[in-house]
Amino acid sequence: MSDTTKDTIASRLSDLREVMRRERLAAFIFPSTDPHCGEYVPDRWKGREFISGFDGSAGTAVVTMSEAALWTDSRYFLAAGEQLAGTEFVLMKERVEGTPTIAEWLGRKLAVSDTTEVGIDGMTCPAADVDTLRAGLRANGGLTLRTNFDPLALIWKDRPEAPLAPVELHPVEYAGEDCPSKLARVRAAMRERHAEGMLVSSLDDIAWTLNLRGTDVHCNPVFVSYLLVTHVSAVLFVDSRKITDGVAAYLETCGVELREYGDITSALRAYGEYNILMDGSLTSHTLYNSVRTHGRIDTALPITAMKAVKNAVEADGFRRAMVRDGVAMVKFLCRLRAEVERGGLTELGVCRLLAGYRSAQPLFRDLSFDTIAAYGAHGAVVHYEPTEGTDTPLEPRGLLLIDSGAHYLDGTTDITRTVALGPVDDEQRRVYTLVLKGHIALSMLKFPHGAAGTQLDAVARAAMWREGMNFMHGTGHGVGSYLNVHEGPHQIRMEWRPAPLLPGMTVTDEPGIYIAGRFGVRIENTLIVVPYMETGFGRFLQFEPLTLCPIDTAPIIPEMLTDEEKRWLDDYHARVFGTLSPHLEAEETDWLRRATSPIG
Known part of the structure; x- marks a missing residue:
């Protein structure tokens, strides 16, 4: 500072x-x-x-x-x-x-x-x-x-004004379900909870329900608003200056009334239904206590769980978006070492270079979060973001941690790769391999339908726990469909989160180890939950990796991997090569062939 x-x-x-x-x-x-x-x-x-x-x-x-x-x-x-x-x-x-x-x-x-x-x-x-x-x-x-x-x-004398960027339609060809259908499902869920009305404060829940998107929050395609739903009405509270004629007409056809953003408090005070469903953990204290009704039903909103389970159109959109994102990553990675050896490339330069490759892809809208490009000791700072004051030149040695992602109209990506820029020492190789073992263990896991992420979390940590190592952040979070890169209610983490993992949910797999003052390692793919098998013991699920990008094999200690782990890595790399190579130039294809060659 x-x-x-x-x-x-x-x-x-x-x-x-x-x-x-x-x-x-x-x-x-x-x-x-x-x-x-x-x-x-x-x-x-x-x-x-x-x-x-x-x-x-x-x-x-x-x-x-x-x-x-x-x-x-x-x-x-x-x-x-x-x-x-x-x-x-x-x-x-x-x-x-x-x-x-x-x-x-x-x-x-x-x-x-x-x-x-x-x-x-x-x-x-x-x-x-x-x-x-x-x-x-x-x-x-x-x-x-x-x-x-x-x-x-x-x-706060120069306090920024509330954002006024226009609200945009999100076509049903990417959403997979129209707004009236979603509102009907929401109202059915309200009836199950015996709720006469519901206040929606979470911006991604509103955007998903109405099939609308915005740019009001940095790297999150949402817009500032509230949504009040009853069994006979739906009212969107939003600054009218953000609503185009086309969006207004669309909302009218969906049965959604428009009111000014600032009217929400008075509308809640005038709310006349018998009760209202509000999530006290996601509704401001002021609004929560503005309602003068017979009862509040304080529980998670049904929209949050609906949004987390991707429909077939959204799931296929994720798969297509991951191909384009993988192409951008390969174009970047195949040139990275040469750029480093040439000299002059810094952490911020990495961010700009990668953003350029992503923005050139079809359907690209924005980054899904600010890129973390952390070289050397900066890799131990879990959410490090380079600035002009901390920007560090890259050298042809050591590890570079890159956590990045993008929004495309048909999906959102989140990927971390830790890359050896040259020689790495034995400790770095050992830590890297432990993280990879944790990543593979979770990705290979089969588990019963309805298991919560907390019940799976230890699988990603077991190898490093045996070595007396650990990480304090979560192992995985949901990812929105052209929505927020962090999405619930499910998570994979040590702290208890009871939300079950269900088919169609996306979730990241991102164990890491961080050695303060020296380096950090994290390896992350985005996964989707899919069926595995059904037996006399019930239904079982597994993960399908959505992310398509080679995992650097240079820092691996092969002897630390089991035969099963090596097979997983080889199979994953074969899929990466087979899927991405048709979209690459000859030089990039040759690099990818080397990067995905069998570990054995």
Whole structure:
């Protein structure tokens, strides 16, 4: 962080504390979320980044009159430590023994404060999180929580406006199901839950239901809006300046009424049905408590699970998109070593080069997230993104970790490859091979229908656990169909996530090992769940790799792989070559033939 940025953060904290003093607030909490409780948010709602300088996708900043701290998870321990250096903010490592919760920390820090009131903007924090926080504050010193105040409205002088990019139609030829059919399924699910209405806050759920897309969130094809559905109506709350005549006419044919985005609170207050279905973990506290009805049904929305299971059109779209993405990756990889040996290529240069190959592919729309091109020690920073200040030249030695992806009209991609740019040492080879073993083990797994990702997670970690190694991020997440690259409800991770894995779900397979200060290794494919067999013990499922790109064999220690693992790798590479080679130039085909030659 530059000295200018450090001074800027200090100035912002000073302004905040002046406002807190006037409002008699002992502390203020800045979550990562926005009014739609999303993981990635438009610039207007990046309040935590504004006040702390930390730009990761997960974290919570807390400011008292004399101290400041930031909580984040293991993906960002190194990156947050670097970005917070020189500021007041102390890094709090979530889920690490000895790290207090926010409520515990505030209880200690405010024990002698002349006020016990803590603030948080209820419009940008999920109702469930507010309830948990309020209970924790009450238990730690009898602190109270105020939710009706946003200090950023006073201190963020150049705050960005809400985005106004036009909303776009997503053709049914890529969606595989029209909007009226989806609304009918949604209403049937509401009847099963005895719900008279439902509020949808999650932007990707809205985009999927209505077969619309947007560009309001960086690298996420969604648009800022709310959707209120009853058994007889559907109302989209969105800024009318974003709606073209064509989209308005389309929504009318789908039976969807348009109202202004800012009308949502008053509409909920006037809501007259007997009850309403809302997910308290994905609905802001303010909106959740705006409804004056007989009952709230607080549970996961049916749309989230519907969206996760890809229909046949979406699944085939993924397969086509992966071919184009694989072609782009091969064009990039076959020239990478030569570019490095020529000299002058940096991490940012890698990002630009790869983006160029992807953008040249048919149906390309955007990157699905900012490319992680992490050379050497940067590879140990799980969500490292190169900047002008950290950009590092590549040398013909060591490992380069590249985590990247793209949105195409027919699918979204997410792939990580760790590549040897030249000689690598024994430790790097051993770590690389352990990660590969974990990747292959999960990809080969057969499992009963309905198993949750948590029940599968250990398979990807077993080989590294035997060596006393581990990684702290999840092993896999769902991927949207030209939608957000992170999609639930299913995940593969150590922490319990009860959502079952079902046929048609996409999920990543991305184990890794990170040696702080030295290097990192991650290998990732996107998979789709497909049937395996049915026996007297029930239905069993397996994974089909969707990603098509060679896995670097140079850093592998072959003796560490079993015969079965070698066969899997050879079979995967044969499929990669057979599928991609017809789309490549002669030079690229020759490189791919070498890159996919049998490991044996």
